Amino acid sequence: MAVDSLKSITKNNIAPVYLIHGVNAFMSKKIRDKIVDYTLNEEDKEFNLSLYDLEETSIDQVLEDAETLPFLGDKRVVVAKNAAFLTAEKSKDKVEHDLAKLQQYVEQPPSFSTLILLAPYEKLDERKKITKLLKKQAAYIEANEFGEKEMKQWIHNLLSKDGVNMDEDAETLLIQLVGLNVTLVTNEIEKMVLYVGQGGVITKEVVLKLVAKTLEQNVFTLIDAVIQRKVSIALNMYQDLLRNNEEPIKILSLLATQFRLIYHTKQLSSQGYGQQQIAQTIKVHPFRVKIALQQSRSFEEQQLKGILKDLAEADYEMKTGKMDKALILQLFLLKRAQ
Template structure:
């Protein structure tokens, strides 16, 4: 749906009113930018692009602007942020909004304006007349977190503007190294695009050369190296993290989070839950569950329980100041390695 909407906008098939809401602010901002880019030229934006916040300004002020002819050019864009009156949120009724006026505008929108309602809301109150009307009569985009397949489509679409392609293995590695946060992925893709140039292809080697591992990915590597009995490599990764000013207590916390996820994913999978179901229950991205399930094959449930007890003990020693923080992590890695050997 997202890619279809973007392609429609790029072709100039614009709607007079958009409703963009959800928890993925990056997708909302990117869609807004695309609408603006497709509606008004850059030199016109100073005069024909306006933004209003419903928590500060009555919505009818924005509508009056939308009904005022553009100063230069043929079109104008009006951003209407935080339309809380479409939700069940309480305590924000500081501004009185004329809903009748908004109804009239939705029924007969200005032919020379594009109005975009945007809000970081997980859901709207569909019992409200105004919400029902907007959902029915406007172009709606719900910016929810993307699953792995959607992220791969988003990556391909993001590169399309530069006529750049990415190999499947390169996309795999990019997701492993950079994670699934769209802001980070966009920055890495821009860097890779600049390197390969217009019409180029991003290869696995290009990604390996240019994309640094995220902290979470380094934790993943740390666990993998220990389980592969490559303790030297595991310690090298740990020391690299310390050189990058990562605190031992943060590293230990991330190790605990990852092992907890591995344990939970393994337990749920044993009960017959699928990857998407596990992700939904644990409220994490499905790609993280995919990685955790891969690592879960290296451990029994009993081993994971013992490891989590070891991590709890290490956390106590670190916070109580009973031992040097760096030494605490080193001893935990050595103990983990002993389990891998046995």
């Protein structure tokens, strides 16, 4: 887990070679920066820190730099991103890479250098000899997108630095509003910590007050109002969206997307599929599936079919200009939130 890996990096255990693999760009950078900061001081970074793109630069040149003695310092750090030669994908590299040289380097790295290879991909090709070697010999760190559990751990780590607590329902609401985007969550946590102060408590009210909502998040709340049959809240929210110049057809599209997800998750759940299986089958993040499953409990399958039929008809009416677009969606909400 990337959060645990980040915590485990200390000044006394820097490895000679790192392979940071995964699509979580925020955590990859955090891990990379921590390794660099623990290896080089600010003055050394000017002369002994090198950054390369392996789509543009050969691994041979990168290794040549890593094997060069540090200048006016004890250590050198060489960072090379886009190590696509570790995947099964067709290479976009403009250069040739001598992987035999990389193998020799990994087996006998110089004591004065730290080489960091970044592989921002979903999968590596485990059949390749160099991939196997790096995963065995190097410090291998996965930086994949966070699930709900990892995100909550990350939130707790951020809060503990300032002695701030967060109510469980506030934490759940934050993830519902922002999603599992670690950059956005971090920014919102930092903002709320400043608001409540050291030793403070972040409540649900604080989240509602400070966290800005996107259109998608507002639509999610609108669906909740429909589910709970709170017609006045649903209509007020809809009017707020219109006042913010949101297009009815865009709101309709997002409603249709979420209700389709609710319908599919209910279908698969009734067939015995678990949350992870559903996520893999329909290729949607497990957290979104979790929310959709919760929402699906408020509907029978036939009700969801009816809602999807109503949404399809509303879409047709909007596109053919049969009625005012804003009124079409208002009538849908009146019908389904009653």
